[in-house]
Amino acid sequence: MNRLAAVIALAGLMVPGAFAQPAGASKANIVLVIHGGAGTILKSNMPAELEREYRAKLVESLRAGHAVLARGGSSLDAVEAAIHVMEDSPLFNAGKGAVFTHDGRNELDASIMDGSTRNAGAVAGVGIIRHPISAARAVMEKSKHVMLTGRGAELFATRMGLEIVDPSWFWTERRWKQLQREIESERSPAAAALHDSEREPVPPKLGTVGAVALDARGHLAAGTSTGGTTNKRWGRVGDSPIIGAGTFADDATCAVSSTGEGEYFIRWVAAYDVAALMEYGGLSVEAAANRVVHDKLKKAGGSGGVIALDAKGNFAMPFNTEGMYRGWIGPDGTPHVALYGED
Numbered sequence: 491m492n493r494l495a496a497v498i499a500l501a502g503l504m505v506p507g508a509f510a511q512p513a514g515a516s517k518a519n520i521v522l523v524i525h526g527g528a529g530t531i532l533k534s535n536m537p538a539e540l541e542r543e544y545r546a547k548l549v550e551s552l553r554a555g556h557a558v559l560a561r562g563g564s565s566l567d568a569v570e571a572a573i574h575v576m577e578d579s580p581l582f583n584a585g586k587g588a589v590f591t592h593d594g595r596n597e598l599d600a601s602i603m604d605g606s607t608r609n610a611g612a613v614a615g616v617g618i619i620r621h622p623i624s625a626a627r628a629v630m631e632k633s634k635h636v637m638l639t640g641r642g643a644e645l646f647a648t649r650m651g652l653e654i655v656d657p658s659w660f661w662t663e664r665r666w667k668q669l670q671r672e673i674e675s676e677r678s679p680a681a682a683a684l685h686d687s688e689r690e691p692v693p694p695k696l697g698t699v700g701a702v703a704l705d706a707r708g709h710l711a712a713g714t715s716t717g718g719t720t721n722k723r724w725g726r727v728g729d730s731p732i733i734g735a736g737t738f739a740d741d742a743t744c745a746v747s748s749t750g751e752g753e754y755f756i757r758w759v760a761a762y763d764v765a766a767l768m769e770y771g772g773l774s775v776e777a778a779a780n781r782v783v784h785d786k787l788k789k790a791g792g793s794g795g796v797i798a799l800d801a802k803g804n805f806a807m808p809f810n811t812e813g814m815y816r817g818w819i820g821p822d823g824t825p826h827v828a829l830y831g832e833d
């Protein structure tokens with residue numbers, strides 16, 4: 491679908507962030523939708539060079555996933571490839587560039603789900619695996635479990651031959667400064683606010699990455715990878731590695747990846763709720779995703795967004811924050827990216 495068709499589809503539906511694939515979707519109806527986190531993303535705060543970097547990296551991620559789908563690869567492979575690009579980029583809160591815990595460490599979470607089998611895998615609280623999404627996939631495919639945590643997950647990933655890195659691989663100055671600022675404002679909110687105008691722009695606190703894909707065989711997959719929330723303590727784990735909250739996929743309904751305040755996404759079982767509204771309520775993927783994000787989560791006070799894709803290639807990217815890094819690519823291979831509410 492080209493940009494004009496997308497605009498027409500968007501106008502016709504009158505639903506922000508929702509797109510419909512043309513009727514008569516064929517076997518080659520491959521689609522990939524990605525997000526790079528939702529939060530206070532405002533054009534007025536975004537240096538032009540940083541915006542260019544975000545757009546370019548989202549395009550690179552879309553192209554990586556699309557290349558897999560275009561050569562007949564699986565939706566799981568496409569999701570993994572798209573997420574690798576964002577995990578390796580310091581721009582996003584996943585892999586390199588992940589936020590820091592209160593103790594100054596990076597504890598990463600990820601999950602993946604196969605819509606054709608409802609197999610799933612997840613890791614939580616890992617600090618030495620370069621690509622946590624691949625560790626989640628290894629848990630799904632090479633163990634009888636769904637979720638592994640901490641040291642055990644790291645041992646498993648090492649044994650499975652995944653790439654292991656020194657914890658310093660994940661360190662970035664921007665995120666380190668963000669932690670110092672959080673700690674400072676915890677200690678003295680007034681003093682921290684006074685200095686705010688002098689600071690260089692910091693990346694949004696949120697910034698998880700995720701992908702949902704439909705392959706040429708009509709199978710869906712979803713994946714999510716994150717550093718969690720800045721200044722998290724006591725082994726806090728958010729929604730991203732939790733199947734049904736941060737990630738869900740079932741060919742019968744949809745594939746979903748969430749981003750936002752994880753505690754709300756867990757309590758509202760956000761990703762699965764989109765699928766449940768489709769299955770039991772007969773809602774379209776657009777209506778279901780919008781209901782969860784703009785109605786249920788918003789009323790509860792949970793900020794964030796989701797990307798959701800059905801097996802016909804219809805998708806939605808709703809968020810109740812100022813912006814969400816996001817993008818999609820269809821069979822024609824033209825990448826589309828957006829950052830703010832208005833684009």
Ligand code: ASP
Nearest residue numbers: 696697698728749750752
């Ligand atoms: N949902 C993630 C978490 O709570 C954070 C995010 O999406 O940015 O860990």
